[in-house]
Amino acid sequence: MDMVNKCKKIWSNWNLNKKILISFIVVILIGITASYFMFLKVTRNRTLRQLCETKVLLLKNISDKETYILDNILNIMNMFLTDMDIQKFIKMKEGTDEYSKLQQSQLIKDKLIEQRGVFSNIDYSLSLIGFLEDAYVSNSSAYTKETNKQRMEEYRRVYPNKGYQLIWTHGGSYGEKGTITAISYIPDMRNGEPIGMLILDIPEVVFRQVYQEYVTEQENIFLMNEEGKVISSFETEAIGENYKETELYEDIMGYKEGYFYDVKEKEMVIFVKNPTGKTYIVDTVSYAKLIEPYKNVSRSLPVVFAMVSVICAVVSHQISKSIARPVQNLAEEIHVYCAENNHSDLRYKNGDEISYLEQEYHSMIQRLERMIEQIYAEQELKRKYEIEALKGQIQPHFLYNTLTSIRYLNLTEQKSEVDKALAALINILAVYFKDKSPWESIEQEMNFLKNYCFIQQVRYGNNFEAVIEYEEEITDMLLPKMLLQPIVENAIFHGVSDREEGGLIEIISGKKSGKIEIVVRDNGVGIEKTKEQGKAESHGVGMRNVQERMRLIYGEGASVTIESEADKGTVVTFMLPFITESD
Known part of the structure; x- marks a missing residue:
């Protein structure tokens, strides 16, 4: 031996x-x-x-x-x-x-x-x-x-x-x-x-x-x-x-x-x-x-x-x-590089160039892995900040519109309606601030939208009806908080708010082709009419906010499409991947 x-x-x-x-x-x-x-x-x-x-x-x-x-x-x-x-x-x-x-x-x-x-x-x-x-x-x-x-x-x-x-x-x-x-x-x-x-x-x-x-x-x-x-x-x-x-x-x-x-x-x-x-x-x-x-x-x-x-x-x-000769030349170049960049050099521990290259290769892999982890952490932090910034754009806007609606009810001395609207807003804020997670279930999002639509129905004198439906088997599926709120807000303010009565907003969720399909449909004036009325800028900001959040969160795994026709309304369709708490 x-x-x-x-x-x-x-x-x-x-x-x-x-x-x-x-x-x-x-x-x-x-x-x-x-x-x-x-x-x-x-x-x-x-x-x-x-x-x-x-x-x-x-x-x-x-x-x-x-x-x-x-x-x-x-x-x-x-x-x-x-x-x-x-x-x-x-x-x-x-x-x-x-x-x-x-x-x-x-x-x-x-x-x-x-x-x-x-x-x-x-x-x-x-x-x-x-x-x-x-x-x-x-x-x-x-x-x-x-x-x-x-x-x-x-x-x-x-x-x-x-x-x-x-x-x-x-x-x-x-x-x-x-x-x-x-x-x-x-x-x-x-x-x-x-x-x-x-x-x-x-x-x-x-x-x-x-x-x-x-x-x-x-x-x-x-x-x-x-x-x-x-x-x-x-x-x-x-x-x-x-x-x-x-x-x-x-x-x-x-x-x-x-x-x-x-x-x-x-x-x-x-x-x-x-x-x-x-x-x-x-x-x-x-x-x-x-x-x-x-x-x-x-x-x-x-x-x-x-x-x-x-x-x-x-x-x-x-x-x-x-x-x-080529291997020896490569070993020499690595030795020079390590000396110039203050990296540990194992060249003279033995005379085998292959062993030296192997050790330097593993050392290089470790350095690359550390750099990749660092870059990934920085990118993840950056993405988190961008998502939070986008949410930050939604939250003040949402509170501003909601409080404006309640103030309007108060000025018109609709005391009972003010009380109902405040109760709905408290429910929304309680859920929002209680859970710090950026995700919520389909059921929670739909309850949030019901409260939000109720507040706006009180604000506009119940001139539209909100229909919210979702399949039982996707109840616990997760999606980003307040992802649908800007789209529903656009449907109300830029779609059916000007109607005296007969407005309809439908929010339907279900499974399709291995994904979650969420359809937000209104029978409002359509996007072209919105442009004519000078409301297109605020409408586009909300949509861009939603699209950017989806890109940062899902990458290529999700999509959103818009179909609109003047005087007939707008349909926004989301196709989102299945995500549960275990994921």
Whole structure:
């Protein structure tokens, strides 16, 4: 653990140029090393594949030569299988006189000698044995009549199927270890039933001579029959071995040719099947010996690896300098800036420019956050002052108009109405001064407007009716205090005040399109008439006040629209967002 911490400390004290250089060298060396071993593997596999494919072609050539021998053996046996004299000799009935037997036997022997002369290029011996006791002829010096009859009985038991068979016999049975035996049943030409057997013995060396010249050091070529027995081998001690229970036998069976790696023996196995003799020509060669040519190639690779590594190190140094230089220049400029502006400078705490930039970046973020918070607080304070100033414009105006109305009632000696108006004004002021919050609920705003409209109805002799309605589900929704009062005041003073009767002011609130919709509608003279009467300036001041307050409070989240038609009235529509006390 101490070593890890020590390495981390050394790494942190290195400058950017050195870090990039080391990183490049490590990455490049890893890449070169991986490429080196991949190249070795690919080269080895390709070399191995080429060598094995060459071996397959060689085994096919050996197979062709083996086929030539097997075809000659088959021709020899076919000549005797179809010979009528042999048919007659094997089917001799019991009781035939001795002279006739000897005469017939000599005839068959002469035929054996004659055919031996025809196929003098192959060393073989042939025994003809009938299933009757006396039918026997042989030119073999290695087997007696009794032995051959015993061999026939064994072959009939082991190979009960009819036809041509190439089999292996070994010293533990009736033959010599170096002998390959071909047997064939002799059929009765009339009904096809077997009446005897041909046994042809060939020295194993006849087959070994075909391939022994191709065997090299740490290599062995052998012939194996379909039962897994070795019938011929360059290493003679392997003759008679049985591979049937081995992985080699399982991997070969069912394929015409191929090659594979024997993990247990650490050798490559190449094989080709000879369809004529139903045998496999198998070549086993030491894996180390087989890839020896590849090693000559691999010996030069470390030198190439070293040269490439040196070149990569030089190139990495130049690249690291080009990458690190802009970062180092930036670190220098930040250092100069910090020194000129009295900011804390962490440059010389370690040699890593990236760490220095990271620390300065976080320091800069903190300074920016403080500046943003300060600007936001200043803007919020400014906005609050502007809203209060706008409210301050409304409040004196509202009180002035209200008190003017009550004074008018007093001058006209409407004492009871004065009392009602004062009571309504007290209710308004009580709610206003009791709660210092800039917000009030829809219900509170509507109650405020009811009291305000009552005062103005008393002032103007009830020449207009005020209808105030709102949906129950928006009762607790909040909106700025006295937001609607200037609009209602305009509707009264500039809309219906000049009417003798029949005036109507409607204030309707509800939900629409996910917002609160408040509609203030009057049936007064309209804005155009107001302009003609010289009242447009005071009308516009109230509307501008409302619009400016909405902009400061809601931003783009709210809107107000005005529709007016001369002698028909004005409609002001507010669309406000939902705001509750929890917000």
